[in-house]
Amino acid sequence: MTLMQTQGSALMSDEAQLHWVAMGDTARQLPVVMLHGGPGLPDYMGDVAPMVADLAPVYRYDQRGTGQSPWAGRHSFARHVTDLAELLNAWDVPKAVLIGHSYGTDLASRFCMTHPDRVAAILLMCGPFIGDWRTAYQAERDQRMSAAQQDQLRALKELPRRTEEQEVELLTLSWFTDHAGSEQGWRWAAQAAQQRRPINWAMNDELGSEGRTDPLDEHLGELHACLPVRAEILGGADDPRPVSALESLALRLGLPLTRIKDGGHEPWLEQPDAVRAHLRRFVQGTVGA
Structure with missing residues (x-):
């Protein structure tokens, strides 16, 4: 319909x-x-x-x-x-x-x-x-991320300015843990990082x-x-x-x-x-x- x-x-x-x-x-x-x-x-x-x-x-x-x-x-x-x-x-x-x-x-x-x-x-x-x-949320996010992903997310957040590629990477890392499965969650987050832009x-x-x-x-x-x-x-x-x-x-x-x-x-x-x-x-x- x-x-x-x-x-x-x-x-x-x-x-x-x-x-x-x-x-x-x-x-x-x-x-x-x-x-x-x-x-x-x-x-x-x-x-x-x-x-x-x-x-x-x-x-x-x-x-x-x-x-x-x-x-x-x-x-x-x-x-x-x-x-x-x-x-x-x-x-x-x-x-x-x-x-x-x-x-x-x-x-x-x-x-x-x-x-x-x-x-x-x-x-x-x-x-x-x-x-x-927020305390439990952060702990669960960390549990769903590798140590390398956590380090990269922190590094991206600390940048005074980010390129387009870095912004997409930051959003993907920030959002993929929102989903029940990490593999599919990464694909959904990467797609959203491209579409839900720009962030205010x-x-x-x-x-x-x-x-x-x-x-x-x-x-x-x-x-x-x-x-x-x-x-x-x-x-x-x-x-x-x-x-x-x-x-x-x-x-x-x-x-x-x-x-x-x-x-x-x-x-x-x-x-x-x-x-x-x-x-x-x-x-x-x-x-x-």
């Missing part, structure tokens, strides 16, 4: 232009909005959107300063939340189903706290991680710093009170980020957590059928209701 795809750009209140893509019949409500991770990467949810676009229209967009949304300036969670609200206005969408991945789960959560009336349902995929998850490192630093200063952990009571009736967490059982951090989040928010067996940080790559089935059940259960 061929699904219609449209695209355009929306003008934000501060004159930024954000590029968006919609798949499916946009006249149908409720729509799904997929929020990509990073922060600092362009949208990469193009393989996920078709999994549910026959059930509801799916909107995606490049966050400001990434992909086809060129912009220069400081980044904040508040501005990114405002961007999503203004995009919904531009799309004439009063309420949407949010599916966030990685950093996109943090954005979706903060949007939900600010605009709970505009969230029909929310699926948090591979995030947000709470507590001291300033955006990554600024939002990462704000996340450490004002962690979502401190807002979980507020988030719990704002969540829609339909809210779930989905994670890859073989994500190097500890599943225990998602389990803790699920417990504190009172949400169901599904672990995708043999799936990594992008579980739709290793286990597309399992992820497709889960997303379709979730979306159908919302738009059908």
Whole structure:
């Protein structure tokens, strides 16, 4: 089945232009909005959107300063939340189903706290991680890398400037451990290192710093009170980020957590059928209701 795809750009209140893509019949409500991770990467949810676009229209967009949304300036969670609200206005969408991945789960959560009336349902995929998850994450990454790979990654990070070839190598080394299998994971990471470019490192630093200063952990009571009736967490059982951090989040928010067996940080790559089935059940259960 061929699904219609449209695209355009929306003008934000501060004159930024954000590029968006919609798949499916946009006249149908409720729509799904997929929020990509990073922060600092362009949208990469193009393989996920078709999994549910026959059930509801799916909107995606490049966050400001990434992909086809060129912009220069400081980044904040508040501005990114405002961007999503203004995009919904531009799309004439009063309420949407949010599916966030990685950093996109943090954005979706903060949007939900600010605009709970505009969230029909929310699926948090591979995030947000709470507590001291970074220590376990780094240990697992090191376990999945050789000593030589660890040394090379450190050396590349320390370079004041990197060539195109060095940037691709750094990203490949940084990302291949995200996947359940190292051999296939290396191929996926190398492909992503070529396609998800350029990286907005300033955006990554600024939002990462704000996340450490004002962690979502401190807002979980507020988030719990704002969540829609339909809210779930989905994670890859073989994500190097500890599943225990998602389990803790699920417990504190009172949400169901599904672990995708043999799936990594992008579980739709290793286990597309399992992820497709889960997303379709979730979306159908919302738009059908």
